[in-house]
Amino acid sequence: MSARLAGWLALSATVAVLDQLSKQWIMHGMQPGERIELTKFFDLVLVFNPGAAFSFLADHSGWQRWFFVVLAVLICGWLLVLLRRHQAERLLPFAFAMIIGGAAGNVVDRFLYGAVVDFLYFHAGRYGWPAFNLADSAITLGIVLMIWAQIRDARRSTQESLS
Numbered sequence: 001m002s003a004r005l006a007g008w009l010a011l012s013a014t015v016a017v018l019d020q021l022s023k024q025w026i027m028h029g030m031q032p033g034e035r036i037e038l039t040k041f042f043d044l045v046l047v048f049n050p051g052a053a054f055s056f057l058a059d060h061s062g063w064q065r066w067f068f069v070v071l072a073v074l075i076c077g078w079l080l081v082l083l084r085r086h087q088a089e090r091l092l093p094f095a096f097a098m099i100i101g102g103a104a105g106n107v108v109d110r111f112l113y114g115a116v117v118d119f120l121y122f123h124a125g126r127y128g129w130p131a132f133n134l135a136d137s138a139i140t141l142g143i144v145l146m147i148w149a150q151i152r153d154a155r156r157s158t159q160e161s162l163s
Contacts (some may be wrong), residue, residue, distance in 0.1 A: 002087060004087045004088060004093075005083065005084055005087045008083055008087060008093045008094075008096070008097045009083075009097070011094070011097040011098070011101065012097045012098075012100040012101035012104065013101065013104075014101065015097070015098060015100075015101025015102055015104075015105065015134075015135070015138045016101045016102075016104040016105040016108070016135070018134060019101070019102065019105030019106075019133060019134040019135040019138070020105055020108055022119075022133070022134050023105075023109065023117040023119070023133060023134075026044065026046055026117070026119040027046065027117065030044065030045075030046040030119075031046065032046050032047065032048065033045075033046065033047070034046055035121070041122055041123060041124055042120075042121070042122050042123075043121045043123070044119055044120070044121070045118070045119055045120075045121045045131050046117070046119055047117075047118045047119070047131050048113060048114075048115035048116070048117060048118075049115055049116045049117075049118050049130075049131075050114060050115040050116075068106075068107075068110060069107055069110050069111070072103040072104075072106065072107045073107070075099075075103060076099075076100050076103050076104065079096045079099055079100050080096075080100065082096055083096040083097065083100070091145055091148070091149045091152075092145075092146065092149050094142075094145060095141075095142040095143070095144075095145035095146040095149065096142065096146075097142075098138040098139070098141050098142035098145070099138070099139050099142035099143065099146075101135070101138055102134075102135035102136065102137070102138035102139035102142065103135070103139060104135075105133070105134070105135035105138075106133075106135045106136070106139075116133065116135075116136075117133060118130075118131035118132050118133050118136070119131060119133055120132050120133060120134075120137075
């Protein structure tokens, strides 16, 4: 394994560990459903989401737990192949590493609790964004950076073909 690839995998592991530490801290200090207002627009909450983003499939009988575990493992496997292929670059492997680390953090939750631990809650008045966690943030950042890299590369290809 190359040093660059090891570095990207270390970033993924760091994301997963920080995610798990933050969730343990919240679970040791709060009860499920408890809410601590930090600002007028941001609270800490402790909720367990058996579904995916925006509680997708949360109200099902439990099969979704293993569906999301398998899906995360498959996606991480595919991203590991891409990570190895692009390891010498900067933006894409960073994006892949963030997604892998976030997915790993949430998979650990599904194994331990049967649901993902969420605790960050942003809101404005009665309207709020669904609670999320550090793993979700890493996944979102990784996806945004993947899209940005694809748009950037498409622009470069277009400019090169016009030259």
